[in-house]
Every structure is written in structure tokens, then in C-alpha cells.
Amino acid sequence: MEVIRTRALRGPNLWSHHTAVEVIVSCPPEEQSIATLPGFEQRLHARFPAIGALHTTGHTDAVPLARVLEVAALSLQAQAGCPVTFSRTTATLEDGIYQTVVEYSEEAVGRLALTLAHNLINAALADTPFDLTGALNELRDLDEDVRLGPSTGAIVSAAVARDIPIRRLTEGSMVMFGWGSRQRRIQAAEMDSTSAIGESIAQDKELTKKLLHAAGVPVPIGRSVEDAEDAWAAALEIGLPVVVKPKDGNQGKGVTVNVMSKEHLEKAFHTAREFRDDIMVERYLPGHDYRLLVIGNKLVAAARRDPPQVVGDGVHTVRELVSIVNADPRRGSGHSTSLTKIRFDDIALARLALQDLEADSIPAKGQRVILRNNANLSTGGTATDVTDDVHPEVAARAVEAAQMIGLDICGVDVVCDGVLQPIENQRGGVVEVNAAPGLRMHIAPSFGKGRAVGEAIVNTMFAPGENGRIPVVAVTGTNGKTTTVRLIAHLLTASGLRTGMTNTDGVYIEGRQTDSGDCSGPRSARNVLLHPDVDAAVFETARGGVLREGLAFDRCQVAVVTNIGSGDHLGLNYITTVEDLAVLKRVIVQNVSESGFAVLNAIDPIVAGMAANCRGKVIFFGAERGHPVIATHLAQGCRTVYVEDGHLVAAEGKHLQRIALSEVPITRNGTIGFQVENVMASVAAAWGVGISWDAIRLGLKTFANDSDNAPGRFNVFDYKGATLIADYGHNPDAILALVQAVETMPAKRRAVVISGAGDRRDQDITQQTQILGRAFDDVILYEDACQRGRVDGEVVGLLRSGLNGAPRTSHIQEIYGEFLAIDTALGRLQEGDLCLILVDQVEEALAHIAKRIAEA
Numbered sequence: 001m002e003v004i005r006t007r008a009l010r011g012p013n014l015w016s017h018h019t020a021v022e023v024i025v026s027c028p029p030e031e032q033s034i035a036t037l038p039g040f041e042q043r044l045h046a047r048f049p050a051i052g053a054l055h056t057t058g059h060t061d062a063v064p065l066a067r068v069l070e071v072a073a074l075s076l077q078a079q080a081g082c083p084v085t086f087s088r089t090t091a092t093l094e095d096g097i098y099q100t101v102v103e104y105s106e107e108a109v110g111r112l113a114l115t116l117a118h119n120l121i122n123a124a125l126a127d128t129p130f131d132l133t134g135a136l137n138e139l140r141d142l143d144e145d146v147r148l149g150p151s152t153g154a155i156v157s158a159a160v161a162r163d164i165p166i167r168r169l170t171e172g173s174m175v176m177f178g179w180g181s182r183q184r185r186i187q188a189a190e191m192d193s194t195s196a197i198g199e200s201i202a203q204d205k206e207l208t209k210k211l212l213h214a215a216g217v218p219v220p221i222g223r224s225v226e227d228a229e230d231a232w233a234a235a236l237e238i239g240l241p242v243v244v245k246p247k248d249g250n251q252g253k254g255v256t257v258n259v260m261s262k263e264h265l266e267k268a269f270h271t272a273r274e275f276r277d278d279i280m281v282e283r284y285l286p287g288h289d290y291r292l293l294v295i296g297n298k299l300v301a302a303a304r305r306d307p308p309q310v311v312g313d314g315v316h317t318v319r320e321l322v323s324i325v326n327a328d329p330r331r332g333s334g335h336s337t338s339l340t341k342i343r344f345d346d347i348a349l350a351r352l353a354l355q356d357l358e359a360d361s362i363p364a365k366g367q368r369v370i371l372r373n374n375a376n377l378s379t380g381g382t383a384t385d386v387t388d389d390v391h392p393e394v395a396a397r398a399v400e401a402a403q404m405i406g407l408d409i410c411g412v413d414v415v416c417d418g419v420l421q422p423i424e425n426q427r428g429g430v431v432e433v434n435a436a437p438g439l440r441m442h443i444a445p446s447f448g449k450g451r452a453v454g455e456a457i458v459n460t461m462f463a464p465g466e467n468g469r470i471p472v473v474a475v476t477g478t479n480g481k482t483t484t485v486r487l488i489a490h491l492l493t494a495s496g497l498r499t500g501m502t503n504t505d506g507v508y509i510e511g512r513q514t515d516s517g518d519c520s521g522p523r524s525a526r527n528v529l530l531h532p533d534v535d536a537a538v539f540e541t542a543r544g545g546v547l548r549e550g551l552a553f554d555r556c557q558v559a560v561v562t563n564i565g566s567g568d569h570l571g572l573n574y575i576t577t578v579e580d581l582a583v584l585k586r587v588i589v590q591n592v593s594e595s596g597f598a599v600l601n602a603i604d605p606i607v608a609g610m611a612a613n614c615r616g617k618v619i620f621f622g623a624e625r626g627h628p629v630i631a632t633h634l635a636q637g638c639r640t641v642y643v644e645d646g647h648l649v650a651a652e653g654k655h656l657q658r659i660a661l662s663e664v665p666i667t668r669n670g671t672i673g674f675q676v677e678n679v680m681a682s683v684a685a686a687w688g689v690g691i692s693w694d695a696i697r698l699g700l701k702t703f704a705n706d707s708d709n710a711p712g713r714f715n716v717f718d719y720k721g722a723t724l725i726a727d728y729g730h731n732p733d734a735i736l737a738l739v740q741a742v743e744t745m746p747a748k749r750r751a752v753v754i755s756g757a758g759d760r761r762d763q764d765i766t767q768q769t770q771i772l773g774r775a776f777d778d779v780i781l782y783e784d785a786c787q788r789g790r791v792d793g794e795v796v797g798l799l800r801s802g803l804n805g806a807p808r809t810s811h812i813q814e815i816y817g818e819f820l821a822i823d824t825a826l827g828r829l830q831e832g833d834l835c836l837i838l839v840d841q842v843e844e845a846l847a848h849i850a851k852r853i854a855e856a
Helices: 040-047 065-079 107-126 132-146 150-161 196-203 205-214 228-238 262-273 318-326 346-353 392-405 453-461 481-494 522-530 543-549 578-585 605-613 628-635 673-689 693-702 732-742 762-772 794-802 818-828 842-855
Strands: 002-009 020-026 087-091 097-103 166-168 174-177 184-187 222-225 242-246 256-259 279-283 288-295 298-306 309-311 368-370 382-385 409-416 429-435 472-476 499-503 506-509 512-516 536-540 556-561 592-601 617-624 640-644 647-652 655-660 715-719 722-727 750-754 778-783 811-816 834-838
Touching: 002 107, 002 543, 020 065, 020 107, 040 107, 065 087, 065 097, 065 107, 065 132, 097 107, 107 132, 150 166, 150 174, 150 184, 150 453, 166 522, 184 453, 196 205, 196 392, 196 429, 205 222, 205 279, 205 392, 205 429, 222 228, 228 242, 228 262, 228 279, 242 262, 256 262, 262 279, 288 392, 288 453, 298 392, 298 453, 309 318, 392 409, 392 429, 472 481, 472 673, 481 499, 481 536, 481 673, 481 693, 499 522, 506 522, 512 522, 522 536, 522 543, 543 578, 556 673, 578 605, 592 605, 592 673, 605 617, 617 628, 617 673, 628 640, 640 673, 647 673, 655 693, 673 693, 673 732, 715 842, 722 732, 722 842, 732 762, 732 834, 750 762, 750 818, 762 778, 762 794, 778 794, 778 818, 794 811, 811 818, 818 834, 818 842
Parallel strands: 472 536, 472 556, 499 536, 556 592, 592 617, 617 640, 722 834, 750 778, 750 834, 778 811
Antiparallel strands: 002 020, 020 097, 087 097, 166 174, 174 184, 222 279, 242 256, 242 279, 288 298, 288 409, 298 382, 309 368, 409 429, 499 506, 506 512, 640 647, 647 655, 715 722
């Protein structure tokens, strides 16, 4: 078995709504059924007893090793604790070649799972050992390394529950919620509105105390110190006991509390110096350590933090007691569990010494042994939820502290006997204010009820009813995609929306091109959704991008399918039939939001059939009002767009909107059939977004189908009294539509300039000239610069064969080079002639034509 190709599908895709890894697997004949591999299944289960079922329920088909790879990869992830459930293996038309898809929650983990599954299969085949425990640990460790931490994860989960789209921007904890102009961003437990100055203040403990004292918030007195001697002097000034800590530390690193002697203070000073040069000494406040979490202007959670400790049993040593406590499955080495293992290090040994104990001492039964001075969870401490016990005045002081520092998410550390009464009544105080506070102690406290702090943060960023989404329109089909995308974007812009657009020509933000080339894939779409000035987005959604990565979005407001034709790259990437192509194209329809619309060509039966796959509503469009699909939809009172008496009509029940095609320049008074179809689809899409009819009418009137606004899309020029038409049509359906349009235009003699794309099937290339041979007098065949895998002359030969017996064509010429072919055609034109130029290098060819027109 060989894995030929691996792809990460990072959005909804051909197979499912889930993110997944897709691999192409080659299995020789002897591996196309595990039934022909004696003892393999038994050896496989011996190495991985928890592997899922290899045989599909209700099916008796042979199970190839590709299927085993699928099941093993999914089962390994599941056993490692990853929330995955979907997988699939499908045989292709090529013997022994399979497409295997396995869901992942983290891409790196999914890829590793497939590698380990392959290793497992090889071990079972060769009857060699397989380290299952090691494999699962490797997956767990990688998963913990790459997945979001508990704080960020809680916020993301809350956003997902509110239907807010998310996108991880870095390998760390920076996440974007929403799209375009409605987006918000967080990093860990910091929002994009968090003040950098506020964060800097929070890191400066001395300035923090000064500001809090000015606001009337009780704080312990203290000051910065230069060296150990100065620290002792400060301690004497303040009065023992004291706390020694770094001036701008975090997570309790380098903090020593309850310092009572000069010797202890010197050790504490040097401990703090390991983390920072600037050291503070302040009064030690007796009592418990509380963390109060303020979000916005409200206290949302509070926890009492207790330092890591063990309780003697009169039998075990301190070292053994720590090992027993750390054996608790709730304790881990990172942040993935509700508790962290207690660190038994030099700091713990020093704390033991203060209690006249050593590592091998056996504490008396019931004796509490403190192993650290601070109560941070990251060093093994525990948290007990006390949110419901917090006195209103204590909550008020916490909110005042957060607001004085300038933090919208703030962890306020308070030391006092309890939170049932005001801090002032018990000589307590605020000892620290933290930006980006850890949320784990509130989400999953060691004891007590977890609090919905992720929801509180999301509710602060997004008002009730808001989900951070902008209208997204996805357009696919065989022909008309780019024109339809451009027109929809123009209609949205006419309504006042700042619109982002992607198509095969580039990326555009508010009409300004920000990228060039074929940008009809998910990467370009994601870049548009990332842009903060975009109120709406329109994406040309090409088959290749969906196959490579899936969609750039989880759902769209409107999905448009223009048509499905046989010449659209069939035979590539295992898409071999029109039906296969339709299944791929309908991915955008399957991912329409429940409140959205699928805009479908009613005249194309394959497209019309996609209505059954839409979770939202359907707008059918088609020129024939009497077509059964159109008529039925109208009778049901559903949204429908059709043509009647020279008008485009948009109907919903008894409500009609009529727009004269004579007022839509792109249709040339309704004579260009394929442009009328593009207009119907665009109007339906704008209607689905909720654009006003005044804006739609204005947009249709002002959309010019010229080489600037829609390059390569039926661009019409005048050249010495002859008519030139430049178009990017490159498949039989497009050619047929162009011929039908050209035949409505008068001409003495008709000429066409054409090449062919080498990545089409032979019959698709030949069929183009078969169609053209019935409509044009002169045909100039040219070979373009890129033959896409064909040998020189092969494409032109196929084009020429399509002209054999052409009923109209009287003159055929072959030319090498697109621009020379254009010049040759222009040189023959007479006044009243018409020439259709099927361009390959769109921008360059249009520039060349413009130059020749200017010269004329």
C-alpha cells in the first residue's frame, strides 16, 4: 500500500462539513481485500484491540487496506481523546486506487494519525511489534501542543455555540471571530479592545498599586528595592512579614510570601531575581488567596486558590505523598486537565525546610504540608469556586481595580480572610491585577461549580443577536461564473456595502484590485473575509479549490449555481462524469445557512435537482415562465426570477418586480441569452442578500460589460467599422452560448480566433470547433504559450479535426502565438465584418487589442 497524495481539507468539502485529511491510496491486487491476507485481521486487532469495525454494516464488499487505513487513523485519534467521528473510503475508476478521508480536529494530529495508522498496518502485515501506547501518547502530546489552551478554547466554544465563525490566525492563541467589518479578535484572554497601556500598567506592580490606592482600592504598602540589603531595609520599614516578588512578573513566578527573617528574605530576593531584575517588597497580607474575574464592568467569577499541599497519614514520606496526589487522573503536566501536577523541586524543598521537614520526612496523620507559597494552578495549586459568596462591596472593588488599570478582561488577586464581607473590614487588599488572566480555575475549578466565563467574554464582544457574519455569496457553475460574480458585487456596492470579490482575474476590495491571477480558490476568499473594510463578499468558487482545500467559509448566505456542462475539466482529480461534477459543485448549496438562499438554474435539470440539498430556501431562475420547475415554484409562492415580454420579473407570491431588459446594457436589449441568464442569477442573489430593488435597478443600469469591468467576458469593440468580440469561453457549452449570441448580431462575414486548453478531454477540444464550423466563415487556430501537458501541435490538431466537413467554414489557418493570430484576423477584417477572439492570456490579449484599435 502506498499513499500517493495527501491533502488537508480545511473547510466544508466534497465529503462532509468537517475538516478532514484526504489521501489517495494505491493498493496492489493482493491488498484490495484483507480476506486474501491470511491472519492479517487477527494480527491487526492484537496490536490495536480498540480499532473500529473494518466491515461496513450491511455490506459484503471486499475490504481493501485503504479502508483499514481509514478506520485505524480515525480510531487512533478517538482513542487519543480527539473529537472525531467521520471517515470514508471510496474506490476510483482506476484499479487499486482509493480516496480515503479522515476527519481531524487539529490538522497536524490528523496527518500524524494517518502516518501511525500506516505503520500499524505494516506491522500487522509483517507480524512485527507496534507500540500502541507510544503512538497514542505521541498523538495526545501533539494534540496538547497544537490545540488551543483552556482559556482560549472556552471562548472559542462559546463563540461556536452562538454561531459565530472562527479562524485561528496563529499557531498560538490568536483567534478571529466573525468576518470582515464585523470581526473581533482575541489572544488568550485578551480582546482586541484591550488597551496596550492597560496591559503595561498591569505588568508594573508598583504603578498598579499607586493607581489602585488613588482609586480607594485597598492595597498592601511596599516599594521597589535595589539589592538584598535594600530589600531587608524595606522589610524593616514596612514591618514583617513581607512578600518579595518581581515587579512585572506573572503566574506567581518568583514570588515568595510570608518572609519572616533576613536569611529567608535573601533567598526570596535571589529567587525573584531569576525572573526579573526589578524586585518589590511589600507587606504580607494574611488570609486566603482569591482570584476575582472581571469582564467588562461586571464580576463574573471568583475562586479561592489554595497552594499545593499534601496531608500526612503517618505512613508515607512527603515525596511519596506528592506522588500519590499526582496520580490523580485530573492532574496533568500542562493546561489540558483541570489540575496540574505538584512540582517537587527546589522551591518545594525550601518550603518544606520552613516547616522543619525534608523530602523523606513522614508527616503525622492529618498534618498539612505546604509545598509552595503561591496558589497558582500552574504549580499544582487548587481552586474552589466562591462566586456566589462574593460580597457586593468586594465585587465593586474588583471592578474599580480593572477599570482604573484599563482592562476589559481582568484577573484581580485579593488576599483576605474571606469574601463574605468588604475587604476594608478585614485588613485585606488587592495584591495584583492581571491582564490575560487564566480562565481554567473558573471553567473547571478543583471544587465547586464551573462558570460560563467564555460566554461572558463573547457576550462582551458581540451584542445579543449578532454573530459577526457578513453576507457571503458563493458562485459556481460551468459558464458565466466570473460575470455573475462581478455583477453581484456591483449590485451590492450600489446598495452601499463595501464589497470584497474574488474571481479568476484577481481579488478586489471596494473595486481596488489587491491580487491578480486566478483567485477563485479558498485562500483568496479567506483573505477577503480577513479584511476589516469588507461588509459583504462575493466568491467565485472553482472546482479545483474545493477539491484542494474545501470551502473558505462554514456557511454562506447565498449560493449560486449557473449551470453544469460537460466540458468543465472532466477527467481530472477523479471527477469523470457530469454527475460527479454536480456533486462537487453542489457543496456550496449544501452549506447555505438555514436563513439563506440557493439560486439555481431551473432550466438545467442537474442544477435544479440541487434544491433537495439546500437547508435554506431556493430561488429558481430561468427565461421560460412556463417551464415546469419555474411554474411550480411560482405556484407555490416561492421566489422566482424569469423573463416575460422583454422584462426580467422577480416574483414572490403576488409581489412582482419588473425590470426592462432594455435598461440592462449587458444584455444588449435582451438579445444575448447567456448574459440574460447571468443577470437573472445576479438579481436573485442580490435579492437573497436583502438588497433593495432601487439599488438593484441602479446597479443593473450602471454595469458596463467592458474590458475594464469584466475583462474577457463578451467585450465588444469597434475596429474600422467591423465588430470585435473578445471572450474567455473555453468549453463547448460556452462556445455554443457565444455562437447563439453572435448570430443575433448582423455581419457580412464572420471570423473566429481560437486555441484550446490542453487540460481538457480530446472530445471537449474537438467539439468546440465542430460548433464554430457551423457559424463562422474564417477560422484561425493558434497554439497558446502553455499546452498544459500536451505536445506541440497536439491541441491545434484536435481543433482542426473538429472542422472536418464544417458546413460553413471556407478558410482555416494555423498560427503559432496568440497575438500574431489576433493581428492576422484584424488584418483581414472589412467594414461590416464580425470577429470573435477567444483569448487565452486575458489581460495581455485585451491590451494588445486596445493598442491595435488605438493605432487604427
